[in-house]
Amino acid sequence: MSDERELTPAEAAALVRVPTPDHAKYARGVLGMLTGSSRYPGAAVLGVEAALRTGVGMVRYLGPARAADLVLQRRPEAVTAPGRVQAWVIGSGMGLLSAAADGEIEEAPEPETAERVRGALASGHPLIIDAGAIAPTVLAAARGPVIITPHAGELARLSGVDVAAVRADPGAAARAAAARFGVAVLLKGHTTRVVAPGGPMLVARQAPTWLATAGAGDALAGILGALTATHAAATLAGQPVDLPQLARLGAAAAVLHGLAAARASAGGPLTVLDLCAALPATVAALLDAADR
Numbered sequence: 001m002s003d004e005r006e007l008t009p010a011e012a013a014a015l016v017r018v019p020t021p022d023h024a025k026y027a028r029g030v031l032g033m034l035t036g037s038s039r040y041p042g043a044a045v046l047g048v049e050a051a052l053r054t055g056v057g058m059v060r061y062l063g064p065a066r067a068a069d070l071v072l073q074r075r076p077e078a079v080t081a082p083g084r085v086q087a088w089v090i091g092s093g094m095g096l097l098s099a100a101a102d103g104e105i106e107e108a109p110e111p112e113t114a115e116r117v118r119g120a121l122a123s124g125h126p127l128i129i130d131a132g133a134i135a136p137t138v139l140a141a142a143r144g145p146v147i148i149t150p151h152a153g154e155l156a157r158l159s160g161v162d163v164a165a166v167r168a169d170p171g172a173a174a175r176a177a178a179a180r181f182g183v184a185v186l187l188k189g190h191t192t193r194v195v196a197p198g199g200p201m202l203v204a205r206q207a208p209t210w211l212a213t214a215g216a217g218d219a220l221a222g223i224l225g226a227l228t229a230t231h232a233a234a235t236l237a238g239q240p241v242d243l244p245q246l247a248r249l250g251a252a253a254a255v256l257h258g259l260a261a262a263r264a265s266a267g268g269p270l271t272v273l274d275l276c277a278a279l280p281a282t283v284a285a286l287l288d289a290a291d292r
Ligand SMILES: NC(=O)C1=CN([C@@H]2O[C@H](COP(=O)(O)OP(=O)(O)OC[C@H]3O[C@@H](n4cnc5c(N)ncnc54)[C@H](OP(=O)(O)O)[C@@H]3O)[C@@H](O)[C@H]2O)[C@@H](O)CC1
Pocket: 039, 040, 041, 042, 043, 044, 091, 092, 093, 094, 095, 131, 132, 151, 152, 153, 154, 163, 214, 215, 216, 217, 218
């Protein structure tokens, strides 16, 4: 569509917050993650792995116990105790959540997780809302700026339309949902489109088709979470992360995700952990190219 614009790698590089000598972990940013479940613990592991490899001061993983054990086995750097958080990822691998008007969240696997989701939604911090958490009632309970990260099926469910309508004009479907729910929308696919209400339609299409593999979206949420937490930490005392900025961060995350997938793939199949392992070199190459 004519109003679409690709986010350039140089623009994506400018959205990577490089630590300075006076930065400690809290100044770099803390990402809270409420992801995974006993049914889908892998989504939690992949999101944490992707966030840590994108670069962030700390990941605080606060999901269910089984997933937390697996996260710690893979990434002992993750902190599983509650505390300071500057941005949240909610929903990957959690099943369908719906926050009713009375604040009840149904189908959350454990009451403690449901309570933490309610707390995160009310916190006022930027929120990346993924997978089963992409629901009108959840969005209505969110106090902070929100970016949702649906695939076409999830956007169709949220919007109450047929998936064929989303596929026929993905940009229009993303723009309509952004306006209706007052959130930034990152619509995943071979081309990923990102838009804030009334803003430009940013696109990323670096990803190889090999990226269409289970868990790739969980990694994208982690990458976006890390970028958002580092920006939220920087702007706490100043301009807060707003919806247009969340959309730019979403597009930068999609660029990074696609480039890391291309690096991991090298023309062949990839696993999501391969993509995650390629993230540090992908960030370095982006920064290096932008420097020249
Ligand atoms: N290792 C782990 O722990 C992993 C955990 N994961 C986590 O598990 C949770 C559930 O995951 P899931 O795959 O069951 O749900 P989901 O993708 O919503 O499919 C449900 C239905 O939606 C449709 N649909 C799907 N994609 C579509 C598209 N692009 N465009 C259009 N439609 C699409 C499709 O319907 P159909 O087209 O078949 O009618 C499909 O049957 C989720 O939270 C996820 O984060 C996964 O990330 C995998 C790795």
